[in-house]
Amino acid sequence: DTAVSQTPKYLVTQMGNDKSIKCEQNLGHDTMYWYKQDSKKFLKIMFSYNNKELIINETVPNRFSPKSPDKAHLNLHINSLELGDSAVYFCASSRQGPYEQYFGPGTRLTVT
Amino acid sequence: AQTVTQSQPEMSVQEAETVTLSCTYDTSESDYYLFWYKQPPSRQMILVIRQEAYKQQNATENRFSVNFQKAAKSFSLKISDSQLGDAAMYFCAYKPNYGGATNKLIFGTGTLLAVQP
Numbered sequence: 001d002t003a004v005s006q007t008p009k010y011l012v013t014q015m016g017n018d019k020s021i022k023c024e025q026n027l028g029h030d031t032m033y034w035y036k037q038d039s040k041k042f043l044k045i046m047f048s049y050n051n052k053e054l055i056i057n058e059t060v061p062n063r064f065s066p067k068s069p070d071k072a073h074l075n076l077h078i079n080s081l082e083l084g085d086s087a088v089y090f091c092a093s094s095r096q097g098p099y100e101q102y103f104g105p106g107t108r109l110t111v112t
Numbered sequence: 113a114q115t116v117t118q119s120q121p122e123m124s125v126q127e128a129e130t131v132t133l134s135c136t137y138d139t140s141e142s143d144y145y146l147f148w149y150k151q152p153p154s155r156q157m158i159l160v161i162r163q164e165a166y167k168q169q170n171a172t173e174n175r176f177s178v179n180f181q182k183a184a185k186s187f188s189l190k191i192s193d194s195q196l197g198d199a200a201m202y203f204c205a206y207k208p209n210y211g212g213a214t215n216k217l218i219f220g221t222g223t224l225l226a227v228q229p
Contacts, residue, residue: 033216041151041201043219056216088155092217098145098209101217103157 003027006091006104013081014112020077021107023091030096031055032074034066037088037106049074050096081111114139116206118220125194126228132179133189133223135204143209146180146187147217152200160202163187191225199227 004025013019025032033056034046048056049068063079074091088108092101116137125131137146148160163171163180171178175192191198204220 031215035217041222043203043217045216045218048216090157092157094215096215098143098207098215100145100147100159100162101207102159103149106155106157108155 004091004093004102004104006089006107008107009105010108010110012110012112015081015083017081018077018079019081019109020075021089021091021109023074023076023104025072025091025093025102025104027093027102029093029102030071031094032068032071033092033094033101034074034076035090035092035103037090039087043090047074047076078109081109083111085109086111114141114206114208114218116204116218116220118202118204118223120223121221122224122226124226124228125191125198127194127196129194130190130192131194131225133191133202133204133225135187135189135220137185137187137204137206139185139206139208141208145207145209146178147205147207148176148178148187148189149203149205149219150198150200151203151222152197157203161189194227196227196229199225201225 031050033048047066052068065077068074088106091104094101144165146163150158161173179188201222205217
């Protein structure tokens, strides 16, 4: 059983397009996250949801919009894609609190 | 601001030898957790080990152990009997315990570990 899954794993698209990445976790966790890993492998949090409520919203362009339909799902929609959005996007989940996070396999987004 | 520093961008170790990866962090909090994650070429982020700041005993997971020095804000990872499968990028991460949901992982810049046969 996959604990945290993401689709798609690879996404190649052109500038200006709109795309979505889906994430699901079956661990029963309350909190889910989106992280961005840039070309230098640096990982930075973008958003966090707890019980479907947006908790953390780092300095991210408003072209990025997360949505959590329920506790087990957290999707990321990106409008008007730019070259600089090319990165690996990771979904993660954890119990509420300082506990370890479990990561999905990542989505490599390439904007051409 | 809370920061995590990994001063070794790359390390190399011979198979079966021991290697230590360094990590320091800066925080004014007293209650937090520290983690080491491994990212092999498959890019999957894998939890290696975790340490609660309130515990004095260093965490151990099989061949992986940490040296946690709270006063020095240091959290190094020791890998014993290195194996080829240990080759990966290793990230040190910090997570404060605010008692709520506003607990994000703050990552270091990573150390790329090569294992030589």
